[in-house]
Amino acid sequence: MVRNIVVLGGNSHPALVESVCNILALPACNRILTKFSSGESRCEIQDSVRGKDVYIIQTGFGGNGSKLNDHFMDLCIMISACKTGSARRVTAVLPLFPYSRQPDLPYKKTGAPLFKAPSDNGKKDYTFDSVPATPAPGVPRSAGFVNGTDITNRLTKTTSLPNGTNGINGTNGINGTGAMSPVKQTNGDAFFGANGQSIASPVSGAIGSYTTHDYENVSHVGAFQAKPGYKQWVAQAGTLVANLLTCAGADHVITMDLHDPQVQGFFDVPVDNLYGRPLLKRYIQTHIPNYKDAVIISPDAGGAKRATAIADGMGIEFALIHKVTSLCITDRQNASMMLVGNVADRVCILIDDLLDTGNTITRAAKLLKKEGATKIYALLTHGVFSGDAISRIKASAIDKLVVTNSVPQNEHKALLGPKLDILDISPIFAEAIRRVHHGESISVLFNYD
Amino acid sequence: MSAEMANEIKLISGRSHPQLSDKIAKRLGIEVARTISLNYSNQETSFTVGESVRDEDVFIVQSTATGDVNEGLMELLIMISACRTASARRITAVIPNFPYARQDKKDKSRAPISARLVANMLTTAGANHIVTVDLHASQIQGFFSVPVDNLYAEPSFLRYIRENFNAEDCVIVSPDAGGAKRATSIADHLNTAFALIHKERPRPNVVGRMVLVGNVEDKVAILVDDMADTCGTLVKAAAVLKENGAKSVLALVTHGILSGSAIETLNGSVLSALVVTNTVPLGDKVDRVSGCQCIQSSHVD
Numbered sequence: 001m002v003r004n005i006v007v008l009g010g011n012s013h014p015a016l017v018e019s020v021c022n023i024l025a026l027p028a029c030n031r032i033l034t035k036f037s038s039g040e041s042r043c044e045i046q047d048s049v050r051g052k053d054v055y056i057i058q059t060g061f062g063g064n065g066s067k068l069n070d071h072f073m074d075l076c077i078m079i080s081a082c083k084t085g086s087a088r089r090v091t092a093v094l095p096l097f098p099y100s101r102q103p104d105l106p107y108k109k110t111g112a113p114l115f116k117a118p119s120d121n122g123k124k125d126y127t128f129d130s131v132p133a134t135p136a137p138g139v140p141r142s143a144g145f146v147n148g149t150d151i152t153n154r155l156t157k158t159t160s161l162p163n164g165t166n167g168i169n170g171t172n173g174i175n176g177t178g179a180m181s182p183v184k185q186t187n188g189d190a191f192f193g194a195n196g197q198s199i200a201s202p203v204s205g206a207i208g209s210y211t212t213h214d215y216e217n218v219s220h221v222g223a224f225q226a227k228p229g230y231k232q233w234v235a236q237a238g239t240l241v242a243n244l245l246t247c248a249g250a251d252h253v254i255t256m257d258l259h260d261p262q263v264q265g266f267f268d269v270p271v272d273n274l275y276g277r278p279l280l281k282r283y284i285q286t287h288i289p290n291y292k293d294a295v296i297i298s299p300d301a302g303g304a305k306r307a308t309a310i311a312d313g314m315g316i317e318f319a320l321i322h323k324v325t326s327l328c329i330t331d332r333q334n335a336s337m338m339l340v341g342n343v344a345d346r347v348c349i350l351i352d353d354l355l356d357t358g359n360t361i362t363r364a365a366k367l368l369k370k371e372g373a374t375k376i377y378a379l380l381t382h383g384v385f386s387g388d389a390i391s392r393i394k395a396s397a398i399d400k401l402v403v404t405n406s407v408p409q410n411e412h413k414a415l416l417g418p419k420l421d422i423l424d425i426s427p428i429f430a431e432a433i434r435r436v437h438h439g440e441s442i443s444v445l446f447n448y449d
Numbered sequence: 450m451s452a453e454m455a456n457e458i459k460l461i462s463g464r465s466h467p468q469l470s471d472k473i474a475k476r477l478g479i480e481v482a483r484t485i486s487l488n489y490s491n492q493e494t495s496f497t498v499g500e501s502v503r504d505e506d507v508f509i510v511q512s513t514a515t516g517d518v519n520e521g522l523m524e525l526l527i528m529i530s531a532c533r534t535a536s537a538r539r540i541t542a543v544i545p546n547f548p549y550a551r552q553d554k555k556d557k558s559r560a561p562i563s564a565r566l567v568a569n570m571l572t573t574a575g576a577n578h579i580v581t582v583d584l585h586a587s588q589i590q591g592f593f594s595v596p597v598d599n600l601y602a603e604p605s606f607l608r609y610i611r612e613n614f615n616a617e618d619c620v621i622v623s624p625d626a627g628g629a630k631r632a633t634s635i636a637d638h639l640n641t642a643f644a645l646i647h648k649e650r651p652r653p654n655v656v657g658r659m660v661l662v663g664n665v666e667d668k669v670a671i672l673v674d675d676m677a678d679t680c681g682t683l684v685k686a687a688a689v690l691k692e693n694g695a696k697s698v699l700a701l702v703t704h705g706i707l708s709g710s711a712i713e714t715l716n717g718s719v720l721s722a723l724v725v726t727n728t729v730p731l732g733d734k735v736d737r738v739s740g741c742q743c744i745q746s747s748h749v750d
Contacts, residue, residue, distance in 0.1 A: 040552070044559070046559075080561050081560065082559070085559035224483070224497070225483070226483060235497075236534075244573060247570055248566060356491050
């Protein structure tokens with residue numbers, strides 16, 4: 001029993017909250033956390049927090065009908081409510097830190113933005129070789145684009161006409177005639193138009209005009225183009241999220257396996273970045289026979305450090321897959337992937353921090369099988385399984401996938417069955433909360449094996 | 450041409466209300482900037498900027514779509530922060546319907562003052578200026594450390610009433626004590642009578658007993674309020690007015706949130722018309738409410 005401590009759970013991961021509370025032997029704080037019918041979050045904290053040490057557990061995961069941004073706003077509102085309720089200290093516990101990993105470029109093969117709900121495209125059959133359906137400018141893919149192709153053509157025509165030459169020599173392109181190109185709509189009564197709230201109505205007329213902001217029309221989204229001469233870029237929300245948490249009133253942040261450890265530096269408050277590594281190590285030792293002869297693989301160069309840390313600690317060999325962007329394409333599917341190291345007739349253990357759409361890891365697995373790996377394990381800290389991840393993994397060469405419950409895994413487990421193993425992180429977080437509360441060192445959590 | 454175009458207005462539109470952004474852009478004779486917001490498959494919002502905002506005067510238009518308030522708010526924050534990092538000279542957040550405006554006080558223990566949180570978040574993200582319409586409580590302006598322009602829909606309402614009714618026959622009614630100021634201001638401008646309905650609210654989104662103060666007999670009662678959410682208040686107020694002998698009852702509301710079962714409630718009510726502005730995306734709700742009309746309010750800059 002720990003005194004003067006309040007554990008408050010968000011809606012994103014009730015199971016983790018419960019199990020952390022069980023370990024700490026205290027009840028979770030009573031609260032109402034729902035939505036008003038207008039869509040605004042409604043939060044009422046029913047137990048007193050005055051002078052208490054408050055820990056708010058909310059993971060950065062949206063799914064099962066809940067939304068990531070809702071959870072994040074809920075978290076900020078809860079922090080703020082505890083602060084105004086005179087809590088002594090408020091600690092945000094984010095097992096998976098939201099917005100910690102965002103691709104630099106839009107429309108890349110991996111992590112491409114989806115403009116449809118992910119549930120819409122779960123019916124397709126995936127083969128061993130399948131690649132994700134990536135929305136790209138001018139690449140019509142689905143039936144919804146039937147109307148869109150001619151819009152795309154029209155758009156490229158109108159924008160490229162006045163800028164045919166200017167677009168190339170930078171400065172003119174930015175402030176040049178592009179701003180004046182007559183792409184705008186003339187339909188003054190668009191407000192009353194047939195475009196309702198639903199996304200599913202691009203076919204029903206009303207496409208006499210084009211704006212980049214007609215989000216209701218899927219084909220328009222696919223046709224987005226930057227101004228000629230300007231290289232489009234994607235906003236990185238990492239710093240913003242850090243600032244928002246501090247601005248809401250968080251005094252301390254506990255998270256696990258940040259994709260970029262530099263995110264820690266975005267905060268003005270202490271951040272404890274726990275490691276899932278010990279759990280993964282223990283799994284390797286206990287569940288993989290003859291693990292000393294296996295090879296640890298990092299599926300991309302960015303994760304090499306994480307993977308080598310495990311390989312070094314256990315005295316296992318290490319190999320790396322890196323993405324080549326050279327022009328000599330021989331094998332279409334694996335053109336961009338290259339293995340450094342030897343895996344023939346060995347057991348391979350892929351190590352990474354986050355599984356999102358599962359594209360990287362499944363492609364890596366495919367390459368390893370081709371290079372003669374006998375069995376492939378994939379160990380990841382966070383298993384988000386967004387988009388088509390489940391079906392892609394089902395069809396992939398991965399024999400065993402191991403993730404932690406930093407996000408709710410029940411549904412994923414139900415879908416993937418014995419292929420998926422789940423490691424429990426609640427003891428780590430419970431111990432971290434206990435130690436932080438008592439002012440003990442938590443460095444022991446970073447080291448133990 | 451290009452010399453005059455430096456430091457011009459950049460109008461950036463969020464996903465929530467593109468129609469309004471288009472109208473504003475048309476009114477100003479400019480184009481909406483080329484940006485796009487999408488959600489990744491893991492539901493994180495991504496915001497792509499397709500044109501330079503360096504040293505520009507950036508206006509970001511983002512209303513709050515009913516049901517997707519948090520989504521819209523995060524998107525707005527990301528857009529502001531992106532423009533800030535891209536060296537915009539000044540960033541003005543145009544938020545026609547300020548989110549969480551009703552959670553503006555600690556009305557019970559440990560209740561969050563979410564409106565202040567939103568204000569802090571906007572400033573933290575990098576907004577230099579806020580433009581909004583008919584704040585639920587104008588004190589919310591005090592939550593900000595940056596200038597806030599609280600525009601009024603009142604002129605649109607006055608014009609609507611003058612064009613459609615004889616001011617002599619009307620009585621302006623405030624459905625609750627909080628909105629009395631807004632309603633009296635309209636009544637003063639029109640030189641009409643004024644009445645007030647007092648209500649008790651036992652739980653959020655639920656309305657209790659109502660008492661009419663003032664005389665509405667044989668008059669056209671015009672209910673004036675800042676937002677119509679579930680419409681429980683409006684409909685009950687309309688019933689009270691009818692009981693007290695009003696000839697007909699209509700409602701003029703700035704923000705037509707119309708959430709939950711609002712449409713059914715309205716259609717089953719004695720309200721002859723509901724007039725809202727387009728601060729909130731209405732979609733097909735206009736068609737679904739009998740007698741629902743929409744005043745344009747794209748005058749915002």
